[in-house]
Amino acid sequence: MPIIIDGKATAAKIVEEIKKDVITISENIHRKTILALLLVGEDPASQIYVRSKSKRCEETGIESIVLKKDASTSEEEVLDIIQSWNSDDTIDGILVQLPLPKHINESKVLYNISPKKDVDGFHPENVGRLVAGLPTFIPCTPMGIYELLKRYEINLNGKHCVVLGRSNIVGKPIANLLYQKNPNANAIVTICHTGAKDLSYYTKQADVLIAAMGVPELIKANDIKDGAVIIDVGINRIPDPNTAKGYRVVGDVDYNDVINKVSAITPVPGGVGPMTISMLLLNTLRSAKKEIYK
Numbered sequence: 001m002p003i004i005i006d007g008k009a010t011a012a013k014i015v016e017e018i019k020k021d022v023i024t025i026s027e028n029i030h031r032k033t034i035l036a037l038l039l040v041g042e043d044p045a046s047q048i049y050v051r052s053k054s055k056r057c058e059e060t061g062i063e064s065i066v067l068k069k070d071a072s073t074s075e076e077e078v079l080d081i082i083q084s085w086n087s088d089d090t091i092d093g094i095l096v097q098l099p100l101p102k103h104i105n106e107s108k109v110l111y112n113i114s115p116k117k118d119v120d121g122f123h124p125e126n127v128g129r130l131v132a133g134l135p136t137f138i139p140c141t142p143m144g145i146y147e148l149l150k151r152y153e154i155n156l157n158g159k160h161c162v163v164l165g166r167s168n169i170v171g172k173p174i175a176n177l178l179y180q181k182n183p184n185a186n187a188i189v190t191i192c193h194t195g196a197k198d199l200s201y202y203t204k205q206a207d208v209l210i211a212a213m214g215v216p217e218l219i220k221a222n223d224i225k226d227g228a229v230i231i232d233v234g235i236n237r238i239p240d241p242n243t244a245k246g247y248r249v250v251g252d253v254d255y256n257d258v259i260n261k262v263s264a265i266t267p268v269p270g271g272v273g274p275m276t277i278s279m280l281l282l283n284t285l286r287s288a289k290k291e292i293y294k
């Protein structure tokens with residue numbers, strides 16, 4: 001029987017751990033731990049994400065400041081907000097929800113967040129530290145995957161991990177985590193992207209397959225090795241007239257097709273997804289504790 005990697009239960013456990021830690025940290029720093037969130041524009045998905053991030057903060061005792069600006073906000077104004085949060089010693093973490101409206105240069109905004117408060121792990125200084133194997137803020141989704149693999153004691157040492165997707169948010173950072181020389185990693189890593197002529201040539205070689213390319217149910221049983229571990233990062237809506245909403249959410253892997261061939265798998269929903277916000281809270285705590293930048 002394959003192991004179903006339960007991200008929902010694991011995330012709930014981590015949230016309980018965080019709640020205890022928040023109390024101790026507040027006593028040590030004599031104030032609340034604070035995460036500042038900036039949402040620019042009216043993107044419906046972003047509004048939902050920011051609301052859930054803020055709600056989860058409150059549940060754990062982390063205070064959240066949510067600033068909503070309309071889509072016409074200038075880049076200069078956004079940079080001013082970040083500057084004021086950077087220099088506010090009571091703010092531990094800063095998150096600017098992506099995507100930003102087209103007239104705002106996303107990289108410029110992200111690079112202006114102080115690396116010391118960069119709980120998303122997107123600042124080039126933190127990206128560089130990850131590559132160099134130094135303590136850093138790790139982007140939340142890859143950190144969630146890493147945590148799941150660790151907690152389910154999936155041994156990566158010398159295993160071939162194939163990552164599908166080269167995004168800055170998932171593909172690149174997870175690949176960089178998995179090949180690091182430490183007891184929870186040390187994997188041999190291949191990164192595949194749209195340039196791959198025959199994707200299944202690579203996926204069939206994977207002991208651990210991390211699918212993060214955003215194509216619904218692309219990976220079938222014929223594409224994987226017997227006993228592979230599947231980490232499915234995809235969150236895709238596909239039309240389904242048999243559901244009340246008219247759609248259902250599926251991953252990048254065809255779960256029902258592969259289930260009898262895998263040794264472990266993350267379901268969608270309920271796998272990687274729920275881990276992401278708990279990692280954001282963890283990064284905020286690490287910032288409050290000055291764990292990375294002393």
Ligand code: GUN
Nearest residue numbers: 095096097098099120140
């Ligand atoms: N939009 C989609 N995913 C993310 C994320 O991890 N962080 C931020 N800031 N925006 C996002």
